Amino acid sequence: MATDHTRKRGPLAIGGRLRRLVERMDQDAGRVYADLGVVFEQRWWGVMEHLAEQGPASVAELARALGITQPSVSQTRRSLEVAGLIQAQSDPRDARSRRLDLSDQGRALYRQLAPVWAAMDVVAVELNAEVADVMSMLDSLDAALARTSLYERIRRAMDGPQGGKG
Amino acid sequence: MATDHTRKRGPLAIGGRLRRLVERMDQDAGRVYADLGVVFEQRWWGVMEHLAEQGPASVAELARALGITQPSVSQTRRSLEVAGLIQAQSDPRDARSRRLDLSDQGRALYRQLAPVWAAMDVVAVELNAEVADVMSMLDSLDAALARTSLYERIRRAMDGPQGGKG
C-alpha cells in the first residue's frame, strides 16, 4: 500500500515540500553571507542584479522584469533604501514614477558578492548534474501551467471533461 | 551569449522562481476552495490529514510528521482552533503537552474536501507525465542536500577543495 499512501500526498504535499526546500536554500545562502559578515536579504538580489546590469529602473519595470508584483518590489525597494543600497529619484517624464538605482554602497556590495554568486552558479550546475535539471523542469512546468492553469486542471479532474465552469 | 546570461541566474533565481511557483499553486488551489464556498488555508491540510489518518497528536508529533518547526505547527493549530476545526485537550501524561484532534466540524470538512484532494492527485500524476517527475526530483534533491548541504557546497565552490571551514 506504499503506492496508495504516496498517492494520498499530491500537490498539497508538493507545495509544502517546495516551500521548505526554498527556505533551506535561503538559509544556507544566508549562512554564507553571514560568514562574510554581510547583511543580505535574498529578495535584494533580483533588484540589485537588474539595476546593476540594466541600469536605473522604475518599480513597475522591476516588477515586470522579476515577475513579481509591484507591492513586492515596493517593499523590497524600501528595505534596500533603508540599507542604503539604492536610491530613488523622481522621473521628470512622469511625476508618479521613481527611478531606482544602486547607490555607491550598493555597487560596492554587488561587486563584493559577485564571487559568492559565481560559486552558487557552480553549485547549481553541480546539482543539475547530480540530481536533475531543475531549471529545465521549472521552465517546463511554467510553460505547462501557462498553457493550462492548475485551477483549470483541478476543476477538470473534479467535474469531468464537460462539466464545471468553462 | 544566451548561455552565459542564463548562467548568471543560479540558485538565487531558482529560489525566487520556486517561491512563485508555490504561490501560484496555492492560489489556484484556493480558487477551487472558494468555488466550493469553503474557507481553507493550505497549511491546514498537513495537520488535518495527519489527525484524520493517525488520530490525536501533540504539537511536537505534528512538527515531526510534517517536517516543520513547532512554532509553525503552533500557529497553524491556533488558526485551526479559531476556525473550529480542531480542539485541544491536555495530556494527562505530560502537563506541558496538548493533544490535538479534529472536531466534528473538522471531520466533516475533511470528508467534504476529499474529492478535491483526489482531483489534485490526478492533476499531479498528469503533470508528472506531461512535464517531469516532480516528486522524484524532490526526493533526489532532498537526499543530495542531506548528504551535502547547499551551504557546504557553496563554501567549497568559493574556497576550493581544501579551503574554508571544515
Place this chain on the structure above:
DNA sequence: TGTATTTACATAGGCGCCTAACTAATATCA
C-alpha cells in the same frame, strides 16, 4: 532532596511573497 538540564509549547518578530484598497498622476474620450 535540590539543582541543573532538557523538553513542550507559545509568542514575537521577520522574510518573501500575495491581494485589496487607496491616493495621485496621466491618458483617453466625448
Place this chain on the structure above:
DNA sequence: TGATATTAGTTAGGCGCCTATGTAAATACA
C-alpha cells in the same frame, strides 16, 4: 474642457514558513 478610465506606487493585512526567546514542566544527576 471636463469626466472617466487607466496607470504608478504605497500601505495594510495576511499566508506560511523561519529563528529567538520565554515560561513551565519533566528528567537527570549529585
